[in-house]
Amino acid sequence: MIVGDHIEGVLLDIDDTLVDTRGAFTHALAAVRVHYLPHIPDSQHGEIVAMWRADANGHYGAYTRGEQTADEQRMARANELHAAFGGAPLDAAAFEAWNNTFMTAFAAGWKPFPEARQVVDQLREHGYRIGALTNAGEELQRRKMALCGLEDVDILVTLDTFGVGKPDPRVFHEAARMLGTQHQHTLYVGDELDVDARGAKAAGLRGIWLDRPGTRRGGVHVEDRHVALNEGIPVISALNELFTHHVLGERKAT
Ligand SMILES: [Mg+2]
Secondary structure, eight states: OOOOSOOOEEEEOOBTTTBOHHHHHHHHHHHHHHHHOTTSOGGGHHHHHHHHHHOTTOHHHHHHTTSSOHHHHHHHHHHHHHHHHTOOOOOHHHHHHHHHHHHHHHHHTOOBOTTHHHHHHHHHHTTOEEEEEOSSOHHHHHHHHHHTTOTTOSEEEOHHHHSOOTTSHHHHHHHHHHHTOOGGGEEEEESOIIIIIIHHHHTTSEEEEEOOTTOOOOTTSOOOHHHHHHTTOOEESSTTHHHHTOSSOOOOOO
8 A cells, every 4th residue: 555655745634634523523512412402312412413524415515615604604504403403593693602602612622633643743753744734714723733732734724725625626736835745745644535535636646545433424425445445545544554554655764
């Protein structure tokens, strides 16, 4: 599975790649459930989280294409969640309070994956340039990376850079430009096969799909190892497999 010895820079997705965003959503939606869906038992909490992450109507995707704001997509999803689980409809004022409950608990739930810090350090020790490329807003992601102790990546490209996100090739190219690495010598690692690895590959970078056990979204999302491998996209289950599965090959520190 060696991608090659010519990789010069490594770009990492943030949510569900460096940071356990699924865990933070679980925490945020628990706060929502207490206040807005108190009739839903603990045993059904997983269904709430799954519906949120599946985002079956693609509101988050619309946000990443610049068609909705962050709050518009979240309000649409909040109302779909309430409709599905027997909560009251939220108008603009009600959503403001809902959003405050959600975002406060969401931020309190941010944690890096156990191997994230060490992998960033190892990449640096091996002489790679390191960046983060994310489909969320800059202020949110800078706070998240700082709280997770990961703010020292060399560069950060967010949805605010161009107002659109992955898989638009412009964001991949901008991240490589900022890293100072050629597209074909730049690795991109993310947890969404279509948006991350396929997007990176289509933009001329080297895409890796991080398929962590138990973290698939289901529904409309392309999440099939055969699809990835047939397209020459390596699949890893945790970030440290970049080293233990020899994805990066051997490289002397520079
Ligand atoms: Mg992600």
